[in-house]
Amino acid sequence: TPLIGVLALQGDVREHLTALAQASAEARPVRRPEELAAVDGLVIPGGESTTMSKLAHLFGMMQPLRERVAAGMPVYGSCAGLIMLAEKILDPRSGQETVGGIDMIVRRNAFGRQNESFEASVDLAGVAGGPVEGVFIRAPWVESVGAQVEVLAEYGGHIVAVRQGNAMATSFHPELTGDHRVHGLFADMVRAAR
Numbered sequence: 490t491p492l493i494g495v496l497a498l499q500g501d502v503r504e505h506l507t508a509l510a511q512a513s514a515e516a517r518p519v520r521r522p523e524e525l526a527a528v529d530g531l532v533i534p535g536g537e538s539t540t541m542s543k544l545a546h547l548f549g550m551m552q553p554l555r556e557r558v559a560a561g562m563p564v565y566g567s568c569a570g571l572i573m574l575a576e577k578i579l580d581p582r583s584g585q586e587t588v589g590g591i592d593m594i595v596r597r598n599a600f601g602r603q604n605e606s607f608e609a610s611v612d613l614a615g616v617a618g619g620p621v622e623g624v625f626i627r628a629p630w631v632e633s634v635g636a637q638v639e640v641l642a643e644y645g646g647h648i649v650a651v652r653q654g655n656a657m658a659t660s661f662h663p664e665l666t667g668d669h670r671v672h673g674l675f676a677d678m679v680r681a682a683r
C-alpha cells in the first residue's frame with residue numbers, strides 16, 4: 490500500500506484523509522520536511538492559497554515541496570491545491586508563491602461572485618463510470634496550459650482539471666462528495682510511480 494500524505498498546514502485536510510482511506514490508500518497528515526520525505530505521494534487540499542503559501546514558508550516546507558514535486562513525486566491539488574501547483578497565478582496576492590509543477594496560468598476566484606459556490610457534473614478523463622460531482626467553492630480556473638499539460642476536464646468552457654506527468658489538479662473538491670474515484674485514480678498514480 491502506498492503511503493500518501495495530505496499537506497496539513499491549512500484547509501480541508503480531514504476530508505482528504507477520509508477520501509484516501511476509502512480509496513484504500515494509507516494516508517497521513519504532513520506538516521514537516523521529514524514527514525514529506527516519508528510519503529510516496531502528496532495531496533494539497535483546498536483552503537486558501539495565500540495563507541497556505543505563507544504557512545509553507547513558515548514551516549520550512551516551500552523548498553522541500555518544490556524539490557519533491559520537481560523530482561516527480563505524485564501530487565494532487567484540489568482548488569487552493571491547484572493554485573499551489575501552478576507555475577503562474579494571474580492575480581496573486583503580494584508575496585504569494587507557488588510550488589509549481591504544472592505549466593499553467595490560473596485565475597483565482599474565477600467563477601465569480603454570483604456563483605461563488607456550486608456543484609456541477611464534470612466528465613473527468615481517466616475516471617470511469619460516469620461524471621464526477623464537482624463542488625466548486627470560490628474556485629479557480631485554468632486560464633492557459635503549456636504543451637506538456639493534458640486537460641482532463643472543462644466546465645462552462647473553462648479548464649477545471651489537468652495533469653502533467655505525476656502532477657494532477659482539479660478546480661473542484663471531489664473530497665466533499667463521498668465519491669472516491671478521483672482519490673482512487675491518484676492512489677493508482679502513486680502505486681504506478683513506486
Ligand code: GLN
Nearest residue numbers: 535536537538568569627
Ligand atoms: N479561493 C481560494 C484561493 O484562492 C480557493 C478556494 C478553495 O480552495 N475552495 O485560495
